[in-house]
Amino acid sequence: MIIIEDVHFSYDGLYTALRGVSLQIDDGESLAIMGTNGAGKTTLVKHFNGLLRPQSGRVILNGADTKDFSIAEIAREVGLVMQNPDHQLFLDTVEKEIVFGLKNLGFTEEEATERCSRTITSLGLEGLAQRSPFALSGGERKRVALASVLATEPRVVVLDEPTIGQDACQKQRLAEMLESLNERGRTVVVVTHDIEFVIEHLPRTVAMANGTIVADGQTNKVLSNDEILECCSLTPPQLTQAARSLHEEFPTFPERLTLLSEVESEVLRILGGENSVIP
Amino acid sequence: MPLVEFQDFSFKYYGADSLALKKVTLAIDEGEYVVITGPSGCGKTTLCRAINGLIPQFHRGYIAGNVVVNGMNTREHEVAEFATTAGLVFQQPENQLVTLNVEKEIAFGPENLGVEPAEVRRRVEELIDLLDIEHLRDKHPHEMSGGEQQRVAIAATLALKPKILIADEPTSNLDPKSAETILEIISSLNRRGMTVAIVEHRLDLVAKDASRIIVMDQGSVVADGRPREVLVDDICEEIGVGIPKATLIYKRLAAKKVRLSGVPLSGDELASLVKESGST
Numbered sequence: 296m297i298i299i300e301d302v303h304f305s306y307d308g309l310y311t312a313l314r315g316v317s318l319q320i321d322d323g324e325s326l327a328i329m330g331t332n333g334a335g336k337t338t339l340v341k342h343f344n345g346l347l348r349p350q351s352g353r354v355i356l357n358g359a360d361t362k363d364f365s366i367a368e369i370a371r372e373v374g375l376v377m378q379n380p381d382h383q384l385f386l387d388t389v390e391k392e393i394v395f396g397l398k399n400l401g402f403t404e405e406e407a408t409e410r411c412s413r414t415i416t417s418l419g420l421e422g423l424a425q426r427s428p429f430a431l432s433g434g435e436r437k438r439v440a441l442a443s444v445l446a447t448e449p450r451v452v453v454l455d456e457p458t459i460g461q462d463a464c465q466k467q468r469l470a471e472m473l474e475s476l477n478e479r480g481r482t483v484v485v486v487t488h489d490i491e492f493v494i495e496h497l498p499r500t501v502a503m504a505n506g507t508i509v510a511d512g513q514t515n516k517v518l519s520n521d522e523i524l525e526c527c528s529l530t531p532p533q534l535t536q537a538a539r540s541l542h543e544e545f546p547t548f549p550e551r552l553t554l555l556s557e558v559e560s561e562v563l564r565i566l567g568g569e570n571s572v573i574p
Numbered sequence: 575m576p577l578v579e580f581q582d583f584s585f586k587y588y589g590a591d592s593l594a595l596k597k598v599t600l601a602i603d604e605g606e607y608v609v610i611t612g613p614s615g616c617g618k619t620t621l622c623r624a625i626n627g628l629i630p631q632f633h634r635g636y637i638a639g640n641v642v643v644n645g646m647n648t649r650e651h652e653v654a655e656f657a658t659t660a661g662l663v664f665q666q667p668e669n670q671l672v673t674l675n676v677e678k679e680i681a682f683g684p685e686n687l688g689v690e691p692a693e694v695r696r697r698v699e700e701l702i703d704l705l706d707i708e709h710l711r712d713k714h715p716h717e718m719s720g721g722e723q724q725r726v727a728i729a730a731t732l733a734l735k736p737k738i739l740i741a742d743e744p745t746s747n748l749d750p751k752s753a754e755t756i757l758e759i760i761s762s763l764n765r766r767g768m769t770v771a772i773v774e775h776r777l778d779l780v781a782k783d784a785s786r787i788i789v790m791d792q793g794s795v796v797a798d799g800r801p802r803e804v805l806v807d808d809i810c811e812e813i814g815v816g817i818p819k820a821t822l823i824y825k826r827l828a829a830k831k832v833r834l835s836g837v838p839l840s841g842d843e844l845a846s847l848v849k850e851s852g853s854t
Binding site: 306307310330331332333337350362377379381426427430431432433438456459460461462464465466472488490491509527528529530531532533534535536537539541544545557558559563565566574 | 589590612613614615616618619647654665667668717718719721725742743746747748749751752754755762775778789814816818819820822823826827829830832840841842844845846848849851852
C-alpha cells in the first residue's frame with residue numbers, strides 16, 4: 296500500500312509542482328492518473344519510488360516512511376517505467392536490457408532468462424531480442440523499457456505514458472499484461488492522457504491540475520464530469536460525444552455510453568438493424 | 575514537380591538484418607496534408623528521416639532507389655541543405671532541444687544559417703506568439719513538461735521556414751487539449767500553404783484535417799488515399815491501425831447490413847449520420 300500525505304515539491308523553489316497531494320493506493324488496485332501537461336503527474340509518481348523526495352509531507356510504502364530507504368531498496372517494491380524510454384535504456388541488446396534488472400534484483404540466471412523470454416512474448420518483441428534498443432523504433436523502445444520493469448513483476452508497477460507510440464494491437468497486449476499482473480495481486484498505476492485506454496481498462500481515475508488532486512474515484516464517474524474534463528484538458532472521447540448528441544434526438548439513447556460495444560448495439564436498436572431485437 | 579518524391583526507395587540501417595523501407599514509391603505535392611500511420615516498427619520514422627536527408631546522410635546503411643526533395647537528391651546533399659526545405663519535429667522533443675531557454679532554442683536554427691539578427695528576433699517573437707509559449711520564454715527545456723517541450727521543438731523547427739513540416743508523432747506527449755491546439759496550429763499552417771507530413775497513431779484527432787492518409791506495414795506502403803476511403807479499408811484493422819471509434823462503428827454497422835450514408839470521422843459526424851438514417 297502507498298500512502299501519500301500532504302506532499303509538496305518544487306524543482307527550483309519558484310514554481311511549485313506539487314502543492315499538498317494526499318492519496319492512498321491499496322494493494323492490487325489498478326488506477327489512472329490523468330491531467331494537463333505540467334499538472335504534476337510525473338512529479339507525483341517519481342515520489343513513489345524515491346526518485347524524488349517530498350520537501351514536506353510523507354510517502355509511506357507498506358507502512359514505512361520511504362525517507363528511510365534508498366532508491367535501490369524501494370526498486371524491489373516499486374517499478375517505474377519513465378515517459379522517455381531513452382532515459383532508461385543503456386545496454387546493447389534488448390535481452391540484456393531486460394535481464395539486467397532481473398539479475399540486479401537477485402533472480403537466478405535461469406529464472407531471469409525465463410522471465411525475459413516470457414515478457415518478450417507478452418509485449419510482442421519477438422525477433423528483437425538480439426537487436427540494439429537504439430536501432431528500434433520509438434514504439435518498440437517504449438515496449439523494451441516496459442518489458443525491463445514488467446519482467447521483474449514488482450509489487451507496484453508505475454507506468455508513465457505507456458501507450459505512446461503504440462498501435463491498437465500493442466495497446467491491447469499491454470492492457471492484457473496489466474490485467475494479468477493485477478489478477479496476481481500487483482498494483483498498477485498508469486499516468487496517461489489516453490482517455491479511451493483508461494475507460495476500457497482502468498477502474499479508478501485520479502485527476503490532477505496545478506499540482507493538486509481535483510478528483511479521485513470510479514473512472515466512469517470522474518471522466519463523465521465535464522468540469523473535471525475541462526480542468527484536466529481532456530476532451531470527451533468520440534463515442535461519448537456521439538452518445539450525447541444522439542440522446543438529444545432519441546431520448547431512449549443512453550447519454551453516458553462510452554464502450555464501443557454499447558454504442559454499437561444502441562445505434563442498431565435505433566436504426567432497427569438485424570440484431571436490434573430488445574430482449 | 576512534386577515537393578517530395580520517393581523513387582523505388584529501400585533502406586536498411588547499418589547492422590540491421592531487415593529492410594526498414596522496401597521499394598517505397600510515392601509523391602507528396604505542395605500544399606498536401608499527409609498523415610502517415612501504421613503499426614509500431616513499420617517504417618514511419620524512417621520515412622520521415624528519409625525526407626530531410628538524415629537518411630542516408632546521418633543514419634548510414636544500405637540504400638537503393640532515390641528520394642528527391644525540392645529537386646535535390648538526398649544522396650547528393652548534406653542534411654544542412656535540407657534544413658530550410660524539410661523541417662523535422664522528432665518523436666521525443668527533448669532529443670532535439672539543445673539550448674538553455676526558449677528564445678535561444680528558437681533562434682538557434684536561423685542563427686546557424688546566418689539569418690540577420692533583426693529577422694531572427696522577429697521570428698522568435700512571432701513563434702512564441704503562434705505557439706502560445708510566452709510563459710515559457712525564460713525556462714530551461716528540462717524544467718518543462720513533455721508537451722511544453724514539444725511546442726518549443728515545433729517553434730524551433732518552424733524558425734527555419736521550411737517548405738514541408740514533417741512531424742513524427744508530435745502529439746504523443748501532449749494532453750488531449752494541447753494535442754488539439756498543436757494539430758490546429760499545424761492545420762492552419764497547412765491552410766496557409768505549408769505542406770505537412772505527420773506521423774500519427776491517434777487518427778481520431780487528425781483524420782478530419784488530412785487530405786490523404788498513407789498506411790505503412792513492414793516497410794511498405796499498403797494503403798494510400800483519402801481518409802474516408804483508407805480508414806474503412808479492412809487492411810487497417812488487419813495490421814492494427816487504430817481507426818477512429820466513430821469510423822469503427824460505421825464498419826461494424828455495415829457488417830450487419832446497416833448502412834450509414836457516409837463515413838464518419840468524428841463523434842458528431844457519427845451522430846448526424848445516425849440521426850439522418852433514423853429519421854427516414
